[in-house]
Amino acid sequence: MDEVTVSSLAARLSEAGTTLLGRSLAVRHVDAGSCGGCEIALAAAAVLRGGLTRYGVTLVDDPRAADVLLVTGVVTRALAEAVTRTLAAMAPPRFVVAVGDCAVDGGVFKGAPSVLGGAERVVAVDLLIAGCPPSPGRIIAGLVALLEANAAPVRRSRRVEPRA
Template sequence: MNPDPDPATPDSTVRVLAERLAASGQALLGRSLAVRHVDAGSCGGCEIELAAVRVLRDGLSRSGITFTDDPRAADVLLITGVATTNLAEAAQRTLAAMAPPRFVVAMGDCAVDGGVFKGSAPVLGGAERILPVDLLIAGCPPTPRQIIAGLLALLEANAAPVRRTPRRIEPKA
């Protein structure tokens, strides 16, 4: 299985992005980057691409990026799927359990604005309707390259010299 189905994006490009992401995480946090994924009501497409990111040829864990089930250990809350009334509280509690600096990333068109499901009764819209979002990664679904590049952009935008409070990317209205 090719971890990045986009033929214009060779594995070496993804590997370089992953290495830059690990270095940025070290610079900002002083340790590896921990990501907590929450499915807020998706079709599963984004999760398939996220699984491809997790099992890249060289492995993100070797580059210092890990996925965790414990929100207290997470630096990034990665939301996929539309914000539904049933899962809004779970996402909010997950974010509340995370220690600063913490970032929220909405991944996929559904998490960005509700996608094709906006206007449905149980759908509140995108993740911004329930949480303050720091980064939007559009796509239906976004490719592994886009996911890694988005996380890298988030960390590089918030990188700060030691002993400074990181800047936050404010969501667009």
């Protein structure tokens, strides 16, 4: 991905996050049973041209601080509860993004006994990013599209000065 495209996507991502949330975007990643390919693409997106943090996107460990649940891998029977509990711990507004063919519909593992399928089998998904694995640019572009599609001005409370 060229520098101009990355800078443009990053600026749009930062602006949309600020418009929708009034602050930077916090992403919680859950691996629901992947081969590791999507995690490599996600790590590459996180450090692409200075990192997502530079543009107001942080990967967080605490679901209570997250705005986006990013699911990779097929959803296995053993990890379905981890996905649902993580989403339940998140405060609204919250979004779910399925990254990679496996998270979209089960990928090549569809029909395996321990595989439930894609993330939509256990939670409502707001955005599907296909690919095996999707490119870092595609992941960033997906986050931009999600935020821009849901962006609405944040209502800020008026500050009231105490009377003397």
